[in-house]
Structures are given as C-alpha cells and as structure tokens.
Amino acid sequence: MQFADFNLSQLRNFIFSYGFYILLFFLVVLFGFISNDFLTVSNWTQISIASCFLLAASAGLTLVLVTGNIDLSIGSIAYIAATVVYLTADYHPLISVLSAILVGASFGLFNGFLVAYLKMNSLLTTLGLMIAYRGLALVITGGSMHYIGKPLASFGSVKFFSNSLPLIFLVSFLLMALLQVILKKTRFGTYCYAVGNNEIAATRIGIPVRRVKALAFVISGVCAAISGLLLSMYLGEITTFTGRGMEFQAVAAVVIGGTSLFGGRGNVLPGTMAGVLLLIIINNGLGTRGVSPYIYPFVAGALIFIAIYLDSIKNRYMIKR
C-alpha cells in the first residue's frame, strides 16, 4: 500500500464503512482472550439463540429505515403475534404460524396506511401504536403468562449439527438473506432506496412512493411477527415481557449496522446482522466474565450514541458533497 495516497478522507470513508465490523472483530478477540468460556461451541449456540429474535425483527425494520421512516411498533406486534399463537394453540401448528404472520402483516399494513397514505409522522404514529398494540394484547392475555401448544414449542428447541445450530436461528438467518435479496435485486428494493434518498424526486419521476412505503411497513410487521413467533416457540410460553423494549434495541442494531436514520442507505446483510451481533456479544461477553449485568445498558447506550453520532456526521458530509 502506498501511504502517500492514503489521505484523510479515504481514512474517514474507511471508518464510516467498516468501523463497526472492526470493533466487532476486536471484541470477539478480546472476549476470547479474557474469558475461557467465550469461544466455545455451546456459548456460540447460546449467542445464536439470544440474537435470533432481534435479528428477525431488525431485518424488517431495516427496510423501513431505508425508506426514511421508522417503526417502533415491532415489539408490540411481536407480542400480539405470540398472543395469536396462544389463541390458536389447539389447532395445527401450521395454522398458528400462518395466522401469526397474517396478523403481523395486517398490523404492518395499518402502520403503512397511516404513514404513507395519511402522511402521518412515522416516529409518533408507531410510538402511539406501540402502546396501543401492546394494550390490545394485554386485554386478550389478561396480562398473565400462558403456555403455547406442545407441538409448536417442541420446534423451539430443535438444533442441527450435533446440537449446535438452533432451528430458530436458521429461520432468522434465512429471513435476513431473503430481505437482503429483496433490497438489492428487486424493483421494490431499488424503490425503497430511491424513496429514502429523495422522496420528491421519486414522486416526480413516477415511483409509486406510497405503495413502496406501505409495503416496507407490511414486511416489518411480518418480521416482527416471526420474531414473536420464534420467541414463543423457544420459551413455550408467552409473558407480558414478550417483545418489550425490542423496538429500541432493534433501532440501535440497525443504525449501528450502518443504515441511516435519514434514509437511502443501509443493508440487512452484513450490516444489520453485525449490529445485532455486536449488542448481543457485548452482553454475552460481559456475562461470561461475570461482570455485573447492570453495566450492560450503559455500554450498549454509549454504543448507540456513537453510532447515531457517526450517522449524523456521515450524513452531513454527504450533503456537503
């Protein structure tokens, strides 16, 4: 490498693009050194289980952020989907799964209708609906814990490759891969970026802006529902904690993964996945070292702060150009 050619703006671009991957790698190495339990197969199985719920939800959220909107209702949709699983516990598992996904899609469609067609601000709309959806689910569950059907719960503990790769993680990963392909390979995906980049221009040249936004919310709702489904399958039960606070962790993970809060930039793989893993690994790594669990929110919060600050710098820099 010629160092003479390596100037400051290249360095800046490099850090903007790859900074968090480097941090992730550095953390894995660090935890590997300071903890004997960290780099074991069983611990990584644990990490994959801990991350898969957030992975599924963040994948859909990425699309919404790319269009320049935000969806804070995903945690509550996850809870509603889990509630649907409980309500359909007496039927065939497939019916539970399909109805949970259908419910997620309809709630997502409602979000999308309000934001795209009634032009309501997505942050406040989905913040309000986050509370309303959770309230609805609480009415149904009566605020208490419920077991879900045995057949479905048994899928939650299935693992492949000599008990190391959980089915629920595989589902999340495939979902992420699917969304990445949608973003990069389909017309809808290209439109998502266009709408997030410049909504006025998108409207002027004839992109169906409202439909694109609404569909992004539908996909986000479906992903949230899958996340709730996986969680209830894994636990075999639903509690009032299902999906609570997930929206904020997901927003953090997506932004850490390089998707811009201003829209138009970002990806599911590897971006959002790396963002989720970073959050989960910090939690896990600190745990295997026996550090007080109360330090985690502070570390995660600092990380989110840095990620959002970087996003804002990056965006300012782009505008200037």
Added chain:
Amino acid sequence: MTINQQKLAMLNITKSFPGVDALANVSITANSGQIMGLVGVNGAGKSTLMNILGGIYSNDSGKIVLNNKQIHLKSPNDAAKNGIAFIHQDLLYFASQTVAENIYMTDLPKNNYIPFFTSKSKVIENAKQVLDMLGSDINPNSLMEELSTGEKQIIEIARALATGSDIVIFDEPTSSLSIKEKERLFKVVRKLKSENKIIIYISHFLNEIQELCDTYVVLRNGRLVGNGNVADETKNNIIRMIIGRDLLTSKSATKETSNETVLEIKNLIQGNLLQGINLKLNKGEVLGLWGLMGSGRTELIRTALGLDPMESGEINLYQKGDTNQVSPKQLLKHCGYVTESRRIDGLFISEPVWKNITSGNLSHYSKGRLNLIDSKSEMQSAQNHIKNLKIKTPSHSTTIENLSGGNQQKAIFSRWLDKRPKILILDEPTRGVDVGAKQEIGNLITKLAQEGAAILLISSEIEEIVSLSNRVLVLRDGVIAHEALEENINEVNLMSIALGKEQ
C-alpha cells in the same frame, strides 16, 4: 430518408397568480432539430411558461398543441407521457444509488431467469448505451453522490433520453457549472439537436444563446416582446428587448463620499462560484452589488459572512486607524445584516414588535450586577423607533407576524438603527414590500449612508441599484466584471455588462 418532424406550439397562454399577471397571451412555436433560447430577466415569465409545459402549473387560458393535436398537461406525469422532459435547476437524483439505476429508475429491466428480479447487467448495459449516445464516459456503476454537478446534469439528460422524451427543457442549466462542464453540456445539447429533439433552453446569458441556439424568444413582464432567428439579430437589439427601454433612470442625487475604507475583501475564492473577489467598502457610501442570478452575488455575501465555507481570501476591517484581519464569522458580528428572506432568517415571527426591534442590541439594555434585561427601556426605545420610522402597528406589543411586509422590514431596519453598526449589509431590502414603503426604505438607506454608515446593497431590482448606489460592482461568473461610477450607473450599462457584453 424520412425525418420525423415534430412541432410544438403554445398558443395564447395566459396565467395569473394572485396580484400578478405572470403571462399574458404568449405564443411560441418550436421545431424538432432546433434549439430555442428563452430569455428575459428574473420574473419575466420564462419559468412560468416552462412550468406550464412541464405540467407543474396549469394555464388559465390558451392551448398547447403537439404535432397538430392539442394536449392537456395536468401533472408532471402527463408531461412525461407526452415526451416532455424538464431538466430543473435543482437536479432530481438519488444520491446513494448507481448512475445506471438513476437513469433507468422507473424502467428497470427484468431478469430473464428469475421472476421479480431486475437485471443488474442489463441496466448497466442500457445505461452505457445512452451515455455513449450522449458522448459521455461516466461509469454507469459509480454512485450518483460521487459525481460533479455537471455530471449529475448529464445523468438527468440521459434519463430524459432513456424514457424516450422528444422535448427537452433546460432551466438555466449552466448556473452552477464550471467552464469545462459547460462545454461538455453544450456538446450534449447539440447531440440532442442532431437526434432531432425539440429543445428549449432558458438562460439569461446572451453569449450562451448566441453560441448554442437557433431561435430566440424574449419575454418581458409576462409578454412576448421578440422572437426570430438568433443569426438575424444583434446582441444589442436583444438586450434592448430584454430591458425594454433605452431611457436612463435618473439617479437620486449622488453625494460626495469619503475615501475612508472600512472593509476590504481580498481575493475571496469559493469553488467555481467566486473566483477571486476584491472589494473595498468606504465610509458613507452605498456600494451596489449587481449581477444576475448565478453570478455569485448572494454567494459572495454568504461566504464573506461565514454562512458558507470560504476556500481562501482575506477580510480586513479598518477601525480607528487600526487594521484587523478577521474571519468571516467575526465579520458577521461587526455588521448589521438585513437578510434576503426576512420570514426565514430575519424575524422572530411570533414575538412582539418591540422584541424584534431590540433583539440585536440586548447588551445595551442589560443592567445591574446580574445583567438582567430592562424591558421597560427596551419598550421605550422600540416606541421611539416605531414613531421615527412610521412603522404602522396597532401597538409595540403586537406580534410582528400581523404587520405588513413593508412594516416588518422597517422593524428590521430599526433593529440595526438601534445598534448602529458601522457596516450594514442589505440583501434585497425591499423584496415583497409595497411601493410606498419601498420609497421610505430607500430614503432611509440614503440617510444612513449620509450619517456615516458603510452600506453594501444587494438587489435584483436594477432600478433600486441605480437610484441608491454611489458605486456599483457588476458580478458575472464569479468575478467582478466591472466597476461603474457616476453617470455609468444606468440600467442599460449595468444590464449589458451583467448579460455578458464586454466593455
């Protein structure tokens, strides 16, 4: 060989906005394979006419006929369907996406093998073809945000071509281009001409019209005042049509000014917009800064006051015999600045009149050990200003939002009268102000200068520049093209220089 001849006619187009007749009975025709130049000063109706053709405005009366068939343009989409592409001054693009995607955004080619997928290779191949056709070597894989303004413009032209437009409208396309980019653009426009498109080219730079266009149309005050072949008309005649009178506006008495310089700007550079500006501002004078849109007029002020970054340059302040070099942001602190758009960055719109008047000088009203603001004396002096400037307001505590434009502007002036800075920068001080208030503000400017303030006046109204200035600097293409003194300060002279006529 048959050439598909196309003909576009806009007949008897009339359009009025509340209080303004923007277009009165204007008719133009354009033929394929020709470039039509549309010229006129700001507000002559060029943009209104083209916005009607672009489907952005609807005309009150008159019709648009394409190839002997009347067409109705109710939206930009209608215009696009009729093959009309409008290249706006502010470009429409998607920054984080590739050039190829930007060109074919609404027409992404399908993948032959996988349903729902688009074909990356095909879109790049198609984009390459269009770019080749335009003689451009921009890489279709680059991201839009990596391109220069000129390149972005070419991508937008390529999009127009890719969607099969036959009519291309350019709205002042060179206003932010470097000379090299300008040449490249002209090449592309000529290429479009050879493709037998109808091209309408809006500009107020006559050299561009002469270099590029076949026919011209001159608009003034919403009326058609001349058209014909560019080759048949002299530049002077076209200038006369644009300005509309040969008479000189009489100057309101030029007073003697001192030679005591208060502010000097040396070699100010910012990209292509400002290419080395030097100016001196003297005590007691009104220095007019004149130039057309895109000449660097606004950019000069914004850069000198630190609102836009300065690439290089030096700013010197002369106070009581001392010379201080200051940064643009420090200069802002020394100046009174009446901004171009008072509602956005001039007024505290929901505050009462008295607070708006005293807000520039609060340290003067702060008293006691704790520096608390003495509102009583604030109101007292605000009332004096209201009386002196005859600001029409029910009371000093009325919310300033409820005042007329002229009275709001007078309130802003009294803000600076209260502080009495040595340097006053006035950017469009009478914009949106009625005739009476305009006269009063004009008198006030003259009076302030006579009392010793150094005033830099920027205005897009040439009458205002001519009647108020002691000295006028004419900006063109980011340089000071001319300094006009005394009898040379007249409309014809200033306009000719701004339009590009050499002295």
